[in-house]
Amino acid sequence: MKRVLLGKSGIEASELCLGTMQFGPSCDEAEAGRIISAAVEHGANFIDTAAAYGGGAGESMLGRILQGRRDQVVIATKLPTFTETEDIGQELDGSLERLQTDYVDLYLMHFPKEGMEPRRIMSAFNDAVVAGKARAVGCCNCPAWLVEHFNAIAAVEGWSPMTCHQVPYNPIERGIEVEILPQAKTANVAITVYRSLLMGVLSGKYTKDGPIPEGSRGALDVKKQRPQGLIARHAEALDKFKAFADGLGVTPAQLAIAWVRHCPVVTSPLVGFSSLRQLDSTLGAFNIDLTDEQHTEIADIFDADVREESCGKIPLFRRNLNLVAAAD
Numbered sequence: 001m002k003r004v005l006l007g008k009s010g011i012e013a014s015e016l017c018l019g020t021m022q023f024g025p026s027c028d029e030a031e032a033g034r035i036i037s038a039a040v041e042h043g044a045n046f047i048d049t050a051a052a053y054g055g056g057a058g059e060s061m062l063g064r065i066l067q068g069r070r071d072q073v074v075i076a077t078k079l080p081t082f083t084e085t086e087d088i089g090q091e092l093d094g095s096l097e098r099l100q101t102d103y104v105d106l107y108l109m110h111f112p113k114e115g116m117e118p119r120r121i122m123s124a125f126n127d128a129v130v131a132g133k134a135r136a137v138g139c140c141n142c143p144a145w146l147v148e149h150f151n152a153i154a155a156v157e158g159w160s161p162m163t164c165h166q167v168p169y170n171p172i173e174r175g176i177e178v179e180i181l182p183q184a185k186t187a188n189v190a191i192t193v194y195r196s197l198l199m200g201v202l203s204g205k206y207t208k209d210g211p212i213p214e215g216s217r218g219a220l221d222v223k224k225q226r227p228q229g230l231i232a233r234h235a236e237a238l239d240k241f242k243a244f245a246d247g248l249g250v251t252p253a254q255l256a257i258a259w260v261r262h263c264p265v266v267t268s269p270l271v272g273f274s275s276l277r278q279l280d281s282t283l284g285a286f287n288i289d290l291t292d293e294q295h296t297e298i299a300d301i302f303d304a305d306v307r308e309e310s311c312g313k314i315p316l317f318r319r320n321l322n323l324v325a326a327a328d
């Protein structure tokens with residue numbers, strides 16, 4: 001597994017960033033442990049979690065699994081979305097306790113929120129770095145202008161900048177191409193991309209009229225995470241995508257990851273696995289180098305238009321005149 005540099009942080013991590021959001025809801029602790037062990041064995045040492053996953057249970061599970069091997073991994077965790085700025089230090093301490101570690105490698109802001117105060121946030125994040133509780137800081141789901149604003153403040157004050165930006169990306173949801181990727185390239189901000197399998201929709205396991213596989217995200221009772229709408233909307237294209245993968249002799253999941261990693265500004269695809277079998281059958285993606293023509297053909301299967309709207313909540317943040325408090 002290739003190693004990559006996370007922007008200006010100086011941190012080296014595996015190209016695969018292992019998502020753990022499904023640890024708990026889709027796989028139990030024993031299987032989660034097997035996934036982590038196999039990932040580390042294959043050289044994938046970059047692990048993503050968040051205080052929000054299971055209300056802290058995700059971090060606690062990871063803390064137990066990683067006991068005795070903290071130094072083998074690079075951990076990213078995230079501040080809960082609605083945290084007041086003055087509580088950032090306390091929230092980080094809570095994450096460290098649950099993860100059973102003295103420091104995280106990357107501490108990320110999970111979502112921006114209206115009325116936020118970037119100067120105070122950057123100051124609190126810098127305090128975390130100075131205290132040795134985070135090696136570097138970053139953010140998720142921000143419009144490009146906000147990342148620039150954070151880092152302009154950090155540059156003037158001599159504080160730790162946002163070195164990594166975590167955003168959704170796949171051949172159907174290409175909104176980050178509008179401004180986020182060019183900004184990241186220009187400012188050397190690492191980009192980790194989630195939803196590279198579109199929650200499993202691009203893995204080929206769902207078909208329009210076929211049964212929803214038992215135990216899959218489609219069968220989970222979490223309505224907003226269910227992929228059924230996407231499956232119905234893109235049924236024909238998903239069939240073509242699967243045929244394209246068959247033609248190359250790879251799996252659809254491998255092809256989806258190969259598609260996002262073709263972009264030179266994507267530092268790390270962030271992929272979630274619910275079983276060891278999924279991890280084992282997908283790692284080959286990191287040896288697939290698509291040609292520019294293949295990359296375009298795949299984009300054309302879905303719809304080559306790059307629509308800003310297809311980017312989660314980021315377009316709403318991008319247009320929100322009150323996202324940042326007036327004085328900041």
Ligand SMILES: NC(=O)c1ccc[n+]([C@@H]2O[C@H](COP(=O)([O-])OP(=O)(O)OC[C@H]3O[C@@H](n4cnc5c(N)ncnc54)[C@H](OP(=O)(O)O)[C@@H]3O)[C@@H](O)[C@H]2O)c1
Pocket residue numbers: 018019020021022026048049110140141166167193194195196197198199200201203205215216217218253270271272273274277278279281282
């Ligand atoms: N910063 C943020 O706001 C944010 C938001 C969302 C996620 N994340 C992070 O990104 C990670 C990944 O995001 P995601 O889960 O939304 O997207 P994803 O990686 O596109 O989808 C992961 C899902 O794909 C399925 N899958 C994986 N490999 C498979 C295979 N070989 N065959 C069939 N299905 C396969 C699994 O579904 P089943 O469970 O159905 O088997 C898994 O839960 C999360 O774990 C989390 O760490 C961050």
